[in-house]
Amino acid sequence: MKNFIYTLFGLIILTACETAPCECEVPSNGGNGIVEIKMGSQNGLVVFDAIDKAWAALDYEAVKSYIADDAEMRFADGKFAVGGEEFVSMIQQEVEEWGEAEYVWTTDYKFSLATTSDNDDSTNVDEGDWVNAQFTQELESPVDGNIRNVYYEFYHIVDGKVVSWSQFKRGEKE
Numbered sequence: 397m398k399n400f401i402y403t404l405f406g407l408i409i410l411t412a413c414e415t416a417p418c419e420c421e422v423p424s425n426g427g428n429g430i431v432e433i434k435m436g437s438q439n440g441l442v443v444f445d446a447i448d449k450a451w452a453a454l455d456y457e458a459v460k461s462y463i464a465d466d467a468e469m470r471f472a473d474g475k476f477a478v479g480g481e482e483f484v485s486m487i488q489q490e491v492e493e494w495g496e497a498e499y500v501w502t503t504d505y506k507f508s509l510a511t512t513s514d515n516d517d518s519t520n521v522d523e524g525d526w527v528n529a530q531f532t533q534e535l536e537s538p539v540d541g542n543i544r545n546v547y548y549e550f551y552h553i554v555d556g557k558v559v560s561w562s563q564f565k566r567g568e569k570e
Contacts, residue, residue, distance in 0.1 A: 427511075431512050433510075436526060440508040440525025443556055444529065460481065462480075467559050468561075469483045472564055502533075506527060506528065507527070520559060523554045526553075548566075549564075
């Protein structure tokens with residue numbers, strides 16, 4: 397009888413601890429009245445990390461492989477490129493102007509966001525992930541002294557490819 401009570405008690409504990417899978421709605425943390433903003437997936441961050449690594453290594457072919465053919469790429473200085481070929485060409489120009497030794501940065505943070513459906517098949521705003529990242533670059537200038545540039549970049553990544561990218565820069569003298 398004692399074993400029966402222990403067994404019954406054990407079964408009650410085991411079945412009481414089992415939880416049903418959550419059918420919860422993904423929480424929103426913003427929006428614009430048409431779409432809601434939510435946390436994105438790890439997939440966008442994986443693509444971002446691959447691009448960042450290839451870009452830092454000046455592996456231009458790898459960078460191009462992550463850019464959609466019709467991707468719109470906007471640099472902080474106003475330059476605009478369409479597709480991987482033009483994008484990499486502009487990166488190569490920057491490297492030539494700065495010199496490889498100066499063309500380095502530290503990735504300060506990155507995070508992935510996504511949007512809910514905008515119910516408009518003519519846009520892709522609700523597809524993939526929006527990765528936001530910040531980079532810091534420290535430079536020594538014989539004229540200006542130490543300069544610290546902070547870059548903010550926004551990558552729209554759909555199916556493993558960047559479909560749009562924007563960069564903004566804030567420069568500071570130290």
